Amino acid sequence: MNRSAQNTKRKEIWRDFWVGLAFVAIAVLIPVFDPGNYILSQITLFFIWAAVVTQWNLVFGVAGVYSLAQMAVFAIGGYATGMMGLYAGWNLWAALPIGALAAVIASFLIGAANLRLRGPYIAIMTLAIAQVLYALIVTDVECFIYKGKLCLNFTGGAKGLIQYGDFGFKELLGFKYRVLGDYYLGLVLLILGMLFALFIMYGPLGATFRALRDNRICAEARGVDRVRNQLLVFALSGIFTGLAGGVYAGIQRTFGPDVLSSTLLLFLLSMMVVGGRGTKWGPILGAGALMLVDTILRDFGEIRVAGLSLIILVVMIFLPRGLVGLVEDIFRWRPQSRWDERVKDGIARVDFREFQRLRNPKKHPLGTSGNNG
Amino acid sequence: MDIFLQIIISGVSLGAMYAVGTIALSLLWGTMGMMNLAHGSFIAIGGYMAYWCMTVMGASWIFVLPLALAAGMLGGYLLYHLVVRWMFERKEFSVDIIIATVAVAALVENGLLNVAGPEAKRQPFSISGGLKLGDVVLPYQTILTVAVAIILMVIVLYIVTRTKMGIVIRAVSQQQVASQLMGVNVMSAFAQAMMLAGGVAAISGVLVTGATQLFPGVGFDTTIKALVICIIAGLGNLRGAIFMAFVLGLFEVAVQYIFGQQYGFPAMLSLVIVLLILRPHGLFGKETVERV
Structure with missing residues (x-):
């Protein structure tokens, strides 16, 4: 494993540590x-x-x-x-x-x-x-x-x-x-x-x-x-x-x-699916979300199962990576650069100078003079 | 000798019910690579359609099968356009669709529970009495179920192998992109396959509930057993599935007779596990080569 991969992993472990610590702190303090x-x-x-x-x-x-x-x-x-x-x-x-x-x-x-x-x-x-x-x-x-x-x-x-x-x-x-x-x-x-x-x-x-x-x-x-x-x-x-x-x-x-019972199986399966399969925090996130929904739906006993299955279907169709995937998308979202937009529109010409100018307009305000040879 | 005959007759009755249930499942797996855990909802819908038609409306039995067919086809159409269509392109379709159809099954069961009530009902589309063979009785319902299972199988095989619609469905299932380039409407082909499977499943539901009772969760057990039978036969192999349905039905009844009622399904499952360890692609399944 090279150094940058190691660094990324270390960062990830620290992030998980803080997330876990926050979760435990909240959970310990709730009964107070x-x-x-x-x-x-x-x-x-x-x-x-x-x-x-x-x-x-x-x-x-x-x-x-x-x-x-x-x-x-x-x-x-x-x-x-x-x-x-x-x-x-x-x-x-x-x-x-x-x-x-x-x-x-x-x-x-x-x-x-x-x-x-x-x-x-x-x-x-x-x-x-x-x-x-x-x-x-x-x-x-x-x-x-x-x-x-x-x-x-x-x-x-x-x-x-x-x-x-x-x-x-x-x-x-x-x-x-x-x-x-x-x-x-x-x-x-x-x-x-x-x-x-x-x-x-x-x-x-x-x-x-x-x-x-x-x-x-x-x-x-x-x-x-x-x-x-x-x-x-x-x-x-x-x-x-x-x-x-x-x-x-x-x-x-x-x-x-x-x-x-199949109802409970469905309930736990939906926790995993809603949270995000194969992710670290997905199961806990999903379990929390589903327990919340279940507590709310308990007053409407007869449609509880229907509500749960609708949630699974909606998540399966719109969020295949679950809530964790959604959170990741939100955190990683950034305004797209003009270059990306042009590439998407299909009007991009493979032009290195143009690319540099769009990516970094301060350094190369008018195309480049130093790098056109 | 009489006991022996009785076991065979009960086994054939059970096998007929399994066989009728496996047709639609086999069809969907063979064409779309989709395991339909919501099969039980189609069975329940078919049963409730028969109940509604004959007991509530008081109509003749002639209308039952067309009504069930129509309801099943509508259900298949809706299932495709509301659920299946949106996950078909995914890499993990085969597993995603299992989760999604389990959810659909729970949704339909819950809906039926609220609309029709939880109590078990007698489904009127059934024939009482039977043929006397010495001291044992061969129920007419069994004969009807076997006959309908075979007729449905022949019709489905004919549609899939001979008609244009079936050829289109198979082409799409084999080479989706290529058939799209040839001008095939892929979405409509899959919708047709699901409608066919839904209609067949609803008709099988009429027969299955006629032999037992009718309640919202009626299809779940049948679905699991039918799926296990499909797996052991090699998924997608229609004729093998029907054959295995009768074999396993006989086996289950024999075990029930010898060891007691509750050991039927566990014994059948153990047999299936052992067979699958020996032959992981099923008894009649083709070994596929995986490419990386």
Whole structure:
């Protein structure tokens, strides 16, 4: 890497550092203004979804493997955490790593099942896998254990898992401040997940993933091992997705098959698309925008899904690079020089002196005298 | 022996429903390279058209299929000009269109939910009773579905391979710039392909909902299964897709009979994954060479 490229990269890292710091500062300070429990729980949910979408973005946006099974990975993380709490009686804090491990294994297997497929085929296959998981959970009616006279299914069936405990913020902070515990836990999850994603994107792995995405054949010809990298990106994205599932299970205190519904999948997919696929801050920006819209639309329950899908369609048609692309365009916009306009109009003559005069009228006021030889 | 026959009949019924669903999907993939996740909305639209025509308006069953065809074609036209047209030129069209059509499917489902209500309805365009073969019954609905699936396939194959419209559609799908230079109206060719697919999908919706029930999200499961079948057959291969629809329908019913109701679709999917690991381009798909 030459020096100017290094400088650009350093500049970019500093910019990301300041953006992240500003975001964290705002997020830490919000509860000080006491916006009410509803808003706080909505923001907590935003943290969790944003954490999932940042990891999904690694697979979908950075590595270009169009997997739609991220919510299945999330569900497996959450279910594993809840089951360790319910059946093994573990504290949920101790169960979180188990959930992450289960999610990593599940994600790895999903990646392995799709190794020989490409592009849109993967999207359909992963969607079908998520659908199968949903069908298996909903149709689970056999009794696994009995609690008193109550028959509990292994996965909790259509009702979902319940009574597996939570993170104990109620005892630690008191009933009133429990929401704050959830809030900061969500924030820590998002910060860690985002740091993880940024490290991958800046590191050599990110470059490998992008190379495979942009031109698979060239990358393979240069010796990049596609199989290894696809398995790696799936496994890596599983870590924080599974943790997010566990945190969600602990905060909601119930975990059901509705996390696998197509509505929620659409919701998270639209976060990624609206924010900007494959960008660093797109997932968080998109998650924020969509949660805002969702909170507003909640009063109009019956058209909520329609509103979300209209937003996706509008963004897909008019802003294919998402909100991040829009922000970039706004920052990079500058008045076009007269030379560019003339080139666009097709009246440009390839005339070096004319070009210099238009570009830099002070230095060469009347064409050039010194450079016409 | 009776159980065996029963499995075959149920499998053929299921396979017929899948087959009818795969035709429109295969057509769109083969001509435009577009995976239509909004296929389920066309199925639902067809079903609701039949319900509206016969139950609400009290009209004769004769009008059902033309009405569904018209509604599906209108839907295809709108889908092309409102959504597909604007992303066709993009490099990542094949994935962008999946996201966009998932959104369209959600939009249509939500619209139907608000207009027609969430409760499941009985769709009247169906035949009750069946043919007695010994102790088992072959429902007339199955015979009707199989017949319509085959007729639709023949019509679609005829249109795509023999008529001028089909030749234009195929030419555009193979060499867009070249056919434009030859004076082909590219936009109209794609709009025609989408209208054809929309009409076929809506008719298949009438048949599918006739065998099950009618509710706003009725098409989603069928779409996923039909897409999986298309993939396993090799996307764009119409005859292979129909054949695989029956094979996988039989397999699913057999698994349901032996292991229990809920394992049908998971078993089918595992089979598909294993087959795709062995043959990534599908069983009947052609291996394409990628150029850099």
